[in-house]
Amino acid sequence: MDSTVLSLLAAFVLSLIGLFGFIWSLRKGLLVENPRGASVIFVRGEVGDVDDPALVSRARRVLQGEADRVGGAHAAVAALQEGAQGTPAPLRADRGDRAELVQRVQEAREAQDAGSATAVAAEDVVDAAALADRLAADRSTAFPVFMFIAFACMWLLVGSAAGLVSSIKLHEPDWLVAQAWTTFGRLRTVHLNAVLYGWITNAALGTILWVLPRLLRTPLAGGIWAMIGGALINTGIAGGIGAIAAGWSDGMEYLEIPWPIASFVFAGFVLVVLPALFTLANRRVEHLYVSVWYMVAALLWISLLFLVAKLPGVHTGVQQATTNWWYGHNVLGLWFTPASVGAIYYFLPKTIGRPVRSYNLSLLGFWTLAFFYGQVGGHHLIGGPVPGWLVTLSIVQSVMMIIPVVAFGINMASTLQGRWHLARYSPTLRFMVFGGFMYLASSLQGSLEALRGVNAVTHFTHYTVAHAHLGAYGFVSMVMFGAVYFMMPRVLHWEWPYPRLIGVHFWLSALGVCIYFGGLTVGGWLQGEAMLDAARPFMASVRLTLPYLQTRSVGGSLMVLGHLAFVGHFLAMVLRFGPARTGAALFWQQAQQGRPAREAPAGVVHGQ
Numbered sequence: 372m373d374s375t376v377l378s379l380l381a382a383f384v385l386s387l388i389g390l391f392g393f394i395w396s397l398r399k400g401l402l403v404e405n406p407r408g409a410s411v412i413f414v415r416g417e418v419g420d421v422d423d424p425a426l427v428s429r430a431r432r433v434l435q436g437e438a439d440r441v442g443g444a445h446a447a448v449a450a451l452q453e454g455a456q457g458t459p460a461p462l463r464a465d466r467g468d469r470a471e472l473v474q475r476v477q478e479a480r481e482a483q484d485a486g487s488a489t490a491v492a493a494e495d496v497v498d499a500a501a502l503a504d505r506l507a508a509d510r511s512t513a514f515p516v517f518m519f520i521a522f523a524c525m526w527l528l529v530g531s532a533a534g535l536v537s538s539i540k541l542h543e544p545d546w547l548v549a550q551a552w553t554t555f556g557r558l559r560t561v562h563l564n565a566v567l568y569g570w571i572t573n574a575a576l577g578t579i580l581w582v583l584p585r586l587l588r589t590p591l592a593g594g595i596w597a598m599i600g601g602a603l604i605n606t607g608i609a610g611g612i613g614a615i616a617a618g619w620s621d622g623m624e625y626l627e628i629p630w631p632i633a634s635f636v637f638a639g640f641v642l643v644v645l646p647a648l649f650t651l652a653n654r655r656v657e658h659l660y661v662s663v664w665y666m667v668a669a670l671l672w673i674s675l676l677f678l679v680a681k682l683p684g685v686h687t688g689v690q691q692a693t694t695n696w697w698y699g700h701n702v703l704g705l706w707f708t709p710a711s712v713g714a715i716y717y718f719l720p721k722t723i724g725r726p727v728r729s730y731n732l733s734l735l736g737f738w739t740l741a742f743f744y745g746q747v748g749g750h751h752l753i754g755g756p757v758p759g760w761l762v763t764l765s766i767v768q769s770v771m772m773i774i775p776v777v778a779f780g781i782n783m784a785s786t787l788q789g790r791w792h793l794a795r796y797s798p799t800l801r802f803m804v805f806g807g808f809m810y811l812a813s814s815l816q817g818s819l820e821a822l823r824g825v826n827a828v829t830h831f832t833h834y835t836v837a838h839a840h841l842g843a844y845g846f847v848s849m850v851m852f853g854a855v856y857f858m859m860p861r862v863l864h865w866e867w868p869y870p871r872l873i874g875v876h877f878w879l880s881a882l883g884v885c886i887y888f889g890g891l892t893v894g895g896w897l898q899g900e901a902m903l904d905a906a907r908p909f910m911a912s913v914r915l916t917l918p919y920l921q922t923r924s925v926g927g928s929l930m931v932l933g934h935l936a937f938v939g940h941f942l943a944m945v946l947r948f949g950p951a952r953t954g955a956a957l958f959w960q961q962a963q964q965g966r967p968a969r970e971a972p973a974g975v976v977h978g979q
């Protein structure tokens with residue numbers, strides 16, 4: 372059968388599946404107005420309470436004051452949303468250990484009906500149980516999360532050093548050429564693997580393992596297996612980076628780690644994913660918050676993608692290139708992206724104390740991302756010796772990606788409406804908002820970059836590298852930084868010792884990536900135009916990039932300084948430097964001296 376007919380048929384079948392998926396989601400009520408779904412990350416009375424453990428108590432009070440000051444109409448909306456969740460989120464009734472809770476609620480109701488003076492509201496019993504579940508979830512994840520974040524920090528330093536040296540070598544080509552492992556080809560690949568697998572993957576796994584049990588109100592099952600998995604993944608990364616530096620590589624971008632070593636990484640993924648799935652299966656809540664969809668899907672996607680792409684001896688020739696980029700873009704779009712978007716959907720509303728404005732839009736974003744991202748990889752092969760329909764399909768899907776991206780943008784903007792200024796006070800929010808904007812910017816730029824006319828100029832130029840850092844750094848890494856700042860005080864039970872350093876880190880990273888992106892975007896475009904101009908010698912296109920490459924090294928140096936501040940601060944926190952503060956991180960101390968919890972059930976403190 373003609374390949375065009377086949378592709379049209381495949382597109383038709385896919386649309387039918389999409390249609391059935393849509394009907395199914397309607398039947399399941401996924402698309403009905405459901406503010407209660409958006410509120411499950413809060414217990415009753417928590418809506419309106421800001422929460423950022425990266426702040427010391429005083430700064431947190433200022434943040435709350437700012438949120439209350441501009442409350443006005445928005446406070447009314449919050450109150451409405453809170454009203455909508457009046458009854459606590461439903462729990463799964465089939466769990467044996469819920470029986471006791473159900474009984475306590477029953478007793479509370481009976482005591483209320485009997486007019487007992489000491490009666491406790493049934494909702495308070497459920498709220499107290501929800502907070503106890505959150506505490507238990509945090510306790511169960513503390514060790515694995517710490518381990519993943521510590522590895523992430525270590526690899527961030529290795530990757531940053533390799534990135535900066537690679538960058539300088541592009542305008543100082545005679546520097547560090549005596550040893551084979553310090554040449555550009557190897558150091559660049561070391562950089563890639565250290566930042567994408569060492570830094571982002573570890574940080575994303577740590578974030579997912581911390582957030583999931585909280586949202587599922589269930590302690591992490593088999594945390595020890597997740598830790599063994601983490602050890603295997605990091606052994607694979609260390610072995611892989613060593614092999615690449617020594618000149619042994621599988622030779623496909625993002626898949627360079629030789630497959631015998633990569634099998635450690637895959638085994639590690641399995642050991643991390645299984646505990647997450649067990650926790651999901653044993654969850655105590657009925658409703659799955661949108662971050663759960665994103666994060667669990669991301670875990671399954673990366674494991675399968677990695678397995679299929681690394682199978683030895685299966686992919687050869689043109690198919691190998693196609694598989695390479697099928698994996699290459701999916702690792703970005705179906706691993707880093709959903710992990711980060713899922714994190715924003717949890718941390719952003721939590722920080723400002725307001726549920727996501729349009730929960731349905733967030734679900735629409737998830738399903739359209741799942742539907743369109745899988746086929747975009749072909750846009751890396753525009754102009755290559757691959758079937759035309761494959762590239763065309765990938766371009767169409769790349770443009771369709773505008774739907775989930777815009778859905779996310781509208782949702783973020785409307786959720787933050789009237790509260791943008793809180794980003795000045797909350798470090799976590801600042802990183803999340805910056806990351807969210809960069810998600811919009813990099814994806815919309817990507818949709819344009821996938822068009823044949825634009826790609827003809829940008830392909831094989833530094834323009835692509837600028838886009839890569841806008842996405843992998845401006846979006847994903849910034850979201851991960853924000854998540855680490857939020858999680859660590861709760862994991863280590865210690866506040867960030869030098870809060871100002873967080874601001875220093877933010878500005879160095881933000882400014883650095885803007886300089887990096889701006890410089891290479893302009894330089895890359897000019898380079899592309901020069902390469903297309905048959906009247907100009909190739910060397911002209913190389914020479915003209917020099918000032919832009921130097922600009923990149925300046926921006927990159929700022930980013931690296933930011934990373935030093937971040938990792939140094941993390942170390943100081945682990946070593947218990949700084950005053951023993953009694954702020955946002957330590958909820959039991961808040962009970963004694965923190966800000967009064969609004970409508971808190973007896974004995975329960977908010978902000979856990």
Ligand code: HEM
Pocket residue numbers: 624703704707708747750751752769770772773776810813814815816817818819820821822826829830831835836838839840841842843846847
């Ligand atoms: C709708 C979303 C997106 C689309 C349509 C898109 C499209 C593209 C296109 C067309 C290229 C250039 C391919 C080439 O000429 O070789 C590219 C490269 C790249 N994109 Fe995106 N992009 C999107 C979002 C993102 C995001 C969110 C990230 C980061 C998480 C990202 C990271 C990258 C990277 C790292 C590369 C460089 C790949 C390489 O050659 O090594 N992109 N993207």
Ligand code: HEM
Pocket residue numbers: 527530531534535536537538539559562563566567570571835836839840843844848923924926927928930931
């Ligand atoms: C954690 C942060 C970082 C992430 C996630 C990251 C990610 C990436 C990615 C995905 C690529 C491949 C781009 C492509 O081939 O199109 C890349 C290449 C590169 N990155 Fe980074 N990067 C980070 C930090 C840095 C820093 C701080 C520098 C310092 C200047 C840097 C310099 C480079 C260089 C020189 C390349 C090679 C570009 C080329 O092949 O022409 N990166 N990085």
